[in-house]
Amino acid sequence: MNSQRFMIIPFISFLAACTSTTVVLLPDSDGNVGQVEMITDSGTTVLNKAYESSEAEKQKLSSTPNVLLSKEIVRDKYGDILAKEPLIPEHFKFYFKTGKADLQAEAQEMLLKSKARIEERKSCDLSVIGHTDRVENDDLNYLLSMVRAANVAKALVDLGIPLNCMDIRYYGESYPVIPTLDDVAEPLNRRVEIEIR
Template identity: 25%
Template sequence: MKKQMLHALMLTGTCIALTAPIAAEAGGSDSQKVVRDTGGHVVRNTFNNCVRTKWVEGRDICGAPAPVAVPRQVVQQPRTYAAAPQAPIEQSRAFLIFFDFDKAKLTKDALAIIQSASDASKSARRAIFDITGHADRSGPDAYNLKLSQRRANAVSAELQHMGVPKENIRVDFKGEREPLVPTNDGVKEPQNRRAEIQFHNE
């Protein structure tokens, strides 16, 4: 009998340490035999399954073998990212350009400001530029009116050179009638020798 039991244990590949002699259950039938310890308890392996010497399907007193735990498959959902917010389109902006005394030539600073105005229009659906020329009160009114016109036209020409369509530019000139700094007649005021650019997004 001991040889039969040892042979069965070797076949199942289970090593069990017992502190007392092992007995096989007879039960009047050899259709189902399990190994029990001296206390009558069924001996189980490390997987909690009975150690059997014989097994017939449908007559298993130990029940079905313990199910093998299958690791749960975790499906990681793809990450979604919110679209970066678009920068707001500038609706309007004013630019101020100054001229030397009795001149309509654009200075280096004036060219840089006009470039900024042109760049501001690139993101607009339809950019409209209102240009207004001005003069100080150091000369005759009629002369200053023409001088302010030349200044406004110089700014318009430079904007067109930078790619702004001519039809998107409106030109006006005020002479000495709308000074930035009020003065008496005949006073040379650098801040009144100017052209104003008003940018609109239409």
């Protein structure tokens, strides 16, 4: 899923008795930049570079030419707004053997990392989501994904993460990372994902 971060800053000028909206396109945490279109009666302005900005005055219904701002200028000018931005969700994945729901040996290190991030973020908003590949039938896979999710949730509880902070879901083979035909074993689809918000 492509997403983009941008902030819209409404300005009100009491002296000029007009309002305007400024849009600044921000890169994702991994540096990727999406695209934003500002549409007014005068046309469309496209922002597609990191820290690119444009302003539209509502009375005139037109936008100013795009301006490329530096990261430092954005931080200095809009730091208070950026400080209030919610943290981007983090994901941790646990993989399973075909038809199995027990955590593998390498899962302990990932559990400790996820626990550390939950505590650092002071989060009580996480999802634990179970999945399977397409080996076996739909009903068995649904149950298997439920047990996998429950096992990861229990491991987190054993590490001190409150159960009431978790939304536990399971989808069987419904949302594969790699789509396959029936009865095809795909290790990347046999997973539980933790999303920390």
